[in-house]
Amino acid sequence: MAKKEANFDLYIHDLLVEAGIQADTQGSNIVPINEALKTASKHQTGKVGFPEYIAVVDDFVLVMEDKADRANLCLKEADGTISMTVQATTDYAVNGALHYAQHILQKTTYKKVFAFGNAGDSKHHTLQPLFVDKNGYKWLPEVQTFENFSMAHIVEYYKRLVLEETPPEDIELADILKKAKELHEYLRNYGGLGEDEKPLVVSAILLALREKEYGFNLNQLTGDTLESNTDGAILYQYLEKNLQRAKVAPEVKKQRVLNQFTLIKDRPQLNTKRADLGDKTPLKYFAEYINNNIFQAIVSNGREDYLGRFYGEFVSYSGGDGQALGVVLTPRHITELFCELVDLKPTDVIFDPCCGTGGFLISGMHKMLRLAKSDAERKHIKQQQIYGIEIRDDMFSIATTNMILRGDGQSNLICEDFLAQDPGELQLKGGGITVGFMNPPYSQAKGKDTANLSELCFIRHLLNSITTGGRVAVIVPVSAMIGKTKEDKAVKQDILKKHTLEGVISLNKDTFYRVGTVPCIAVFTAGEPHPADKIAKFINFEDDGFEVKKHLGLVETERAKDKQQYLLDCWRGKVADFPSSFMVETTVEDTDEWLHSFYYYNDEIPTEDDFMNSIADYLTFEFNMVTHGKGYLFEQKGGDNNA
Structure with a gap:
């Protein structure tokens, strides 16, 4: 047992090092x-105590006790409180950690302690934190890493979990969604706009508002009825100037964008004054609302695709979910996860062939800009590395507007049918596309005549469009990885002949909240045939730390950072032992279902408690059957061998 505990201590040490926490031993x-x-x-003798690890992060003390058997995690009293007897503090991890925490609080000036009871081995274990102060202790959710207790995150974790404060981003999100709902009502009631038109009007106004520093003023919107001077005409003039200022090119692209915005000057209802709006036109009312409530949040937060959020909210408030058009926009935590899974670098060239409102391009550009070391690099990223x-x-x-709002008017976006593009020509863009991100249209293949529109066909076309050795990440319904039809099976076979499957990650069923699609992420290496002995990773990431509120x-909880860090550690090969319930490493065949559930096997040895619980469940079941007159189900039949 001592050797097992020593090995587990080393595992805990590695987790601390990875989180950047400098801890002392015993x-x-x-x-x-x-x-x-x-x-x-x-032993409570007043002699020296030797906790496994102690660290100080900010003004918090972290103290840890390790045990090699999960049965020794925690001993509780009959009332459910943590036992503090000598046997409990000596033999159980949580009890021992709490003992040390209370002693440190009593004997030092430190006021806040996180006590960890860690029990198990490197593969199957429980890391159970408590928060301890002069008022007692508080149970916290189990963790998989110590990322939340690093210098970068511990204060935020303390505020969320211990003080139970609502994080600023949740407050901001709630405020934005509230405003999206209000704006939806205004656009519908006063503008008579359809669900697809609403985000276009918002985009047009945002572009015009960018011209405030160059002469645009909301007071210029007077409700004039002269065709060249209506509120819509004025907004259109300024948004056109902004497209020019952003150097949107080529001209055909700029004109295509402008054509979508003509409704603001052509729609009489938007340009007619209303008494119930204070003798303003709906357009001026919308522009004032956006300027006062939304504009600054959008231009100051480069990470968030607010226009994408508005689009999703407008569709949902209109009673739809976007699926009828195959439109399922990707949430930001997924677009940012893609950047980590492919290890995005500032030298990469990104391509999203189904870019929607630009969520993947925004996250990719944001990550690359943070990694860039000079203004010249950042300029090159914006102008030459986003497609x-x-x-x-x-x-x-909307995607073009999104990129302009982030200072990228020259992003190489085109409005075309991706499947009609020549993969060889696409490969050459930007000197060679090295990273592909995609959330393709869903459920477009309804039969043999539309089999070429399946998610797998989109994946194959994207892989063929990336330079050899490039990395590709896609998010698709789990059904796409099964390959039910003859056509899909042929595509899977073709993919493995030319490209390498690195792994598939099954996601939270609520990732696309309100849509009902259960998604997964598949990661590939392009242009390199899949070796027969290649080991791919299949991960169950359904518990990702995001919950519906x-x-x-769908919002991030305090567990999300910890969950994602563990996922990335496993993905990058930093975790030697992992439960098969989370990840399976295996070779693959094109006939396999490329999902964790297909390869999963239970590698956990049942404990004595598990065995006793199973026996108890069976006896309870048998008793219920007998008392309900179904005892005959348990009568043995047959000859002497069954007597």
């Missing part, structure tokens, strides 16, 4: 804590 280099430990024996295709004119215009939709 003592502390901090004098007051070390003095306190001199009388902190778990996208969108087949729908309205989405194309009323009035907010």
Whole structure:
């Protein structure tokens, strides 16, 4: 047992190092804590205590006790409280950690301690944190890494989990969604706009508002009825100037975007004054609302695709979910995860052939800009390393607006049919596309005549469009990885002949909240045939730390960073032992279902408690059957051998 515990101690040490936490072993280099430990024996004799690890992060103390058996995680009293008897603090991880935490609080000036009871081995274990202060202790959710307790995150974690404060981003999100709902009502009631037109009007106004520093003023919107001077005509003039200022090119692209915005000057209802709006036109009312409530949030937050959020909200408030058109926009935490899965670098050239409102391009550009070391690199990224295709004119215009709002008027977006493009020509863009991101249209293949529109066909076409050795990540329904039809099976076979499947990650069923699609992420290496002995990773990431909250939709909880860090550690090969319930590494065949559920096997040895619980469940079942007159189900039949 001592050897097992020592190995587990090393595993915990590695997790601490990875989180950037400098911890001391069985003592502390901090004098007051070390003095306190001199009388902190778990045997409660007043002698020296030796916790496995102690660290100080910010003004928090972290103290840890490890046990090699999960049965020794925690001992509780009959009332459910943590037992503090000598046997409990000596033999159980949580109890021992709590003992040390209370002693440190009593003997030092530290006020806040996170106590960790860690039990198991490197493959199957439980890491159970408590928060301890003078008022007692508080149970916290189990963790898989110590990322939340690093210097970068510990204060935020404390505020969320211990103080139970609503994080600023949740407040901002709630505010934005509230405003999206209000704006939806205004656009519908006063503008008579359809669900696809609403985000276009918002985009047009945002572009015009960017011209405020060059002469545009909301007071110029007077409701004039002269055709060349209506509010819509004025907004159109300024948004056109902004497209020119952003150097949107070529001219055909700029004109295509402008064509989508002509409704603001052509629609009489938008340009007619209304008494119930204070004798303003709906356009001026919308422009004032956006300027006062939304504009600054959008231009100051480069990471968030607010126009995409508005689009999703407008569709949902209109009673749809976008699926009828195959439109399922990707949430930001997924677009950012893609960047990590492919290890995005500032030298990469990104391509999204179904870019929608530009979510993947925004996240990719944001990551690359952060990694860039000079203004010249950043300029080159914006102008030469971002490529996208969108087949729908309205989405194309929104994506273009999104990129302009982030200072990228020359992003190489085109409005075309991706499947009609020559993969060889696409490969050459930007000197060679190295990264492909995609959320293709869903459920477009309804039969043999439309089999070429399946998600797998989109994946194959994207892989063929990336330079050899390039990385590709796609998010598709889990059904796409099964290959039910003859046509899909042939495509899977063709993919493995030319490209390498690195792995598939099954996602939270609520990732596309309100849509009902259960998605997964598939990651490939382009242009390199899949070797027969290639080991691919299949991960169950359904518990990703995101939850659905009323009035907010899918939001990040305090567990998300920890969950994602563990996912990335496993994906990058940093975790040697992992439960098969989370990840399976295996060779693959084109006839396999490329999903964790297909390859999963239970590698966990049942504990004695598991066995006893199973026996108890069976006996309870048998008793219920007998008392309900179905005892005959358990009568043995046959000859002497069954007597």
